[in-house]
Amino acid sequence: MDDTRRSFLKFAGISALGLGGISTLTSLMPGPATATKGASAPLYKDTNKALTAKRWGMVIDTRKLTPSLCEKMIDACHKAHNVPNHDNERHTIKWLWEDDFEHVFPMKHDEYLADRLDNLPILALCNQCNNPPCVQVCPTKATFQREDGIVMMDFHRCIGCRFCMAACPYGSRSFNFRDPRPAIEKENPDFPTRMKGVVEKCNFCAERLAEGKMPACVEVSEGALVFGDLEDPSSEIRKVLRENYAIRRKQNLGTNPSVYYII
Amino acid sequence: MLESAFKGSKGYWVWLLALLAVIGVGFGFYLRQLTFGLGITGMSRDVSWGFYIAQFTFLVGVAASAVMLVIPYYLHDYKKFGRITVLGEFLAVSSVIMCLLFIIADLGQPMRLFNVLIHPTPSSMLFWDMVVLNGYLFLNIVIGWNVLDAERNSVPPPQWVKPLIYISIPWAISIHTVTAFLYCGLPGRGFWLTAILAPRFLASAFAAGPAFLIILAFIVRGFAKYDAGRDQIQTMAKIVTYGAIANVFFFLCEVFVAIYSQIPEHTAHLQYLFFGLHGHGVLVPWMWTSIFLMLAAITLLVIPAARQNEVVLGIACIAIFVGIWIDKGLGMISGGFIPNPLHHVREYVPTIPEIAITIAVYATGFLILTILYKVVVGVKQEVGE
Ligand code: SF4
Numbered sequence: 001m002d003d004t005r006r007s008f009l010k011f012a013g014i015s016a017l018g019l020g021g022i023s024t025l026t027s028l029m030p031g032p033a034t035a036t037k038g039a040s041a042p043l044y045k046d047t048n049k050a051l052t053a054k055r056w057g058m059v060i061d062t063r064k065l066t067p068s069l070c071e072k073m074i075d076a077c078h079k080a081h082n083v084p085n086h087d088n089e090r091h092t093i094k095w096l097w098e099d100d101f102e103h104v105f106p107m108k109h110d111e112y113l114a115d116r117l118d119n120l121p122i123l124a125l126c127n128q129c130n131n132p133p134c135v136q137v138c139p140t141k142a143t144f145q146r147e148d149g150i151v152m153m154d155f156h157r158c159i160g161c162r163f164c165m166a167a168c169p170y171g172s173r174s175f176n177f178r179d180p181r182p183a184i185e186k187e188n189p190d191f192p193t194r195m196k197g198v199v200e201k202c203n204f205c206a207e208r209l210a211e212g213k214m215p216a217c218v219e220v221s222e223g224a225l226v227f228g229d230l231e232d233p234s235s236e237i238r239k240v241l242r243e244n245y246a247i248r249r250k251q252n253l254g255t256n257p258s259v260y261y262i263i
Numbered sequence: 264m265l266e267s268a269f270k271g272s273k274g275y276w277v278w279l280l281a282l283l284a285v286i287g288v289g290f291g292f293y294l295r296q297l298t299f300g301l302g303i304t305g306m307s308r309d310v311s312w313g314f315y316i317a318q319f320t321f322l323v324g325v326a327a328s329a330v331m332l333v334i335p336y337y338l339h340d341y342k343k344f345g346r347i348t349v350l351g352e353f354l355a356v357s358s359v360i361m362c363l364l365f366i367i368a369d370l371g372q373p374m375r376l377f378n379v380l381i382h383p384t385p386s387s388m389l390f391w392d393m394v395v396l397n398g399y400l401f402l403n404i405v406i407g408w409n410v411l412d413a414e415r416n417s418v419p420p421p422q423w424v425k426p427l428i429y430i431s432i433p434w435a436i437s438i439h440t441v442t443a444f445l446y447c448g449l450p451g452r453g454f455w456l457t458a459i460l461a462p463r464f465l466a467s468a469f470a471a472g473p474a475f476l477i478i479l480a481f482i483v484r485g486f487a488k489y490d491a492g493r494d495q496i497q498t499m500a501k502i503v504t505y506g507a508i509a510n511v512f513f514f515l516c517e518v519f520v521a522i523y524s525q526i527p528e529h530t531a532h533l534q535y536l537f538f539g540l541h542g543h544g545v546l547v548p549w550m551w552t553s554i555f556l557m558l559a560a561i562t563l564l565v566i567p568a569a570r571q572n573e574v575v576l577g578i579a580c581i582a583i584f585v586g587i588w589i590d591k592g593l594g595m596i597s598g599g600f601i602p603n604p605l606h607h608v609r610e611y612v613p614t615i616p617e618i619a620i621t622i623a624v625y626a627t628g629f630l631i632l633t634i635l636y637k638v639v640v641g642v643k644q645e646v647g648e
């Protein structure tokens with residue numbers, strides 16, 4: 001059951017990717033005159049530098065988190081992705097945020113919790129679940145899963161039904177209740193801004209990985225975040241996971257998160 | 264047949280104009296929602312579905328309840344329901360249209376609605392909901408219209424309608440089942456994650472829908488001088504009674520499982536709805552009102568002497584309808600979102616524009632219902648029933 005569902009989802013993801021890929025290709029296709037140059041003409045941007053993986057994952061070392069470091073990482077993420085800063089709390093958009101341990105791990109809230117955890121800000125973000133309920137419920141495949149595990153959004157396809165927000169058990173998704181553009185402090189021209197009426201969330205910096213760069217938060221994390229291929233036994237992330245006990249959020253729900261927390 | 268919709272008393276036209284005025288106001292607010300976005304509603308990141316989806320859920324039930332007239336008439340040969348079955352079918356038509364309008368009102372990008380068809384996704388329950396709702400709308404329009412037309416010409420309805428009628432029975436069940444599946448298949452939403460959600464939706468629908476039809480029958484009798492018939496109304500009253508009791512029973516089953524198991528993910532939502540959580544509880548008085556209305560109505564309905572008194576019956580039906588509306592139209596959806604998955608309590612209260620748009624959708628439904636019922640009554644009076 002689990003397997004069929006997963007392979008179905010994979011299929012859905014691949015077909016979505018396929019369609020997306022075709023349209024990207026056609027839009028970047030050179031006109032007939034340049035096409036005669038032959039097969040060697042590059043049809044798309046050179047992606048040799050791209051970082052690739054079988055399944056991207058992240059480890060958050062909570063021992064290294066401090067309020068100022070968290071702020072720095074959140075800021076890096078939100079700046080890189082043109083995340084707006086609305087005054088009205090109801091319209092809030094967040095990709096990466098901090099919360100108390102008891103809220104990030106509501107099922108692990110212990111009566112006698114170590115002082116350190118009680119006062120610590122914990123980072124929360126989309127878990128890039130390997131078995132993502134948000135992908136399963138999306139009626140348009142605007143939310144889809146890539147081969148490398150990243151759960152992505154097609155902002156141009158999303159109809160804004162918000163089914164995915166109801167389905168995500170981690171509150172990882174935000175909806176553009178209004179036009180986000182006026183609320184963006186400084187626009188980053190390298191990443192698209194969104195329009196009102198669509199859902200968004202963390203994308204593991206897929207656009208940076210394609211250029212060979214680590215995710216924005218990881219880059220400024222001073223070692224608190226480890227990013228890598230969960231399916232490569234020799235990767236650093238696997239080494240970290242072998243050497244430390246790490247937990248995942250609501251892993252009993254079967255969503256199979258790709259974000260681990262060292263406590 | 265439609266011509267009788269264009270001939271009416273002054274009161275008929277005043278009513279239609281009043282509805283159009285309400286629709287106009289709501290449409291103005293909708294234009295505002297189109298330009299600004301859904302930010303004009305009370306919804307948020309935490310309560311991402313609100314009033315619109317709740318009304319949609321409630322009205323799917325009203326639509327499905329037409330089956331409670333179709334089954335006795337066509338399967339049990341209960342001839343007396345011949346006078347009212349088409350009223351049930353046309354109530355279903357206007358309810359489904361309201362459902363579809365509520366879905367559109369709730370979309371962030373309504374112009375992209377057809378992406379659901381361009382990229383059909385069978386793993387999404389919303390896809391199936393769209394399929395069954397549109398199918399049900401089609402079935403009821405075709406069946407209702409043909410049966411009525413045949414009645415006018417005093418001939419039996421065409422043969423090919425029969426299979427459609429039989430198909431419409433499981434189809435009615437399916438629309439509310441699939442609607443429940445929108446919610447009850449989501450991991451991490453403890454309030455909805457219960458196998459009894461679909462049965463409970465159906466039970467409440469089979470109470471609220473016929474209760475509303477009884478009220479409508481009284482109205483039609485008063486204004487259009489068409490009597491649905493005393494026996495017919497009494498039979499519907501019994502259906503309402505069974506539905507209401509089943510609904511309360513299913514609800515108590517849920518309460519038992521949550522309270523006795525004491526699993527916080529399940530109890531927290533009930534606690535929020537009925538007692539408030541961490542100092543938040545806007546819905547508490549509403550939920551208790553709902554419980555009171557349903558219990559009081561059931562008490563009246565199970566006493567034969569009370570039920571047979573049409574004044575008491577009318578009051579009981581209003582109580583049932585309002586009680587279930589509060590339960591499904593207010594509590595069911597926000598209750599599932601509060602507390603949120605991170606166990607924060609962020610409340611939801613609909614805004615004035617949101618309420619105006621909601622009322623306008625209802626007014627559209629009533630407009631369609633009025634016209635359809637006018638046609639029905641015209642035909643019935645023509646053939647001298
Ligand atoms: S955390 Fe939520 S949004 Fe992210 S993949 Fe999992 S279910 Fe989807």
Ligand code: SF4
Pocket residue numbers: 137138139140141142143153157158159160161162163164165198199
């Ligand atoms: S809001 Fe957009 S991404 Fe989410 S389920 Fe609906 S169409 Fe898919």
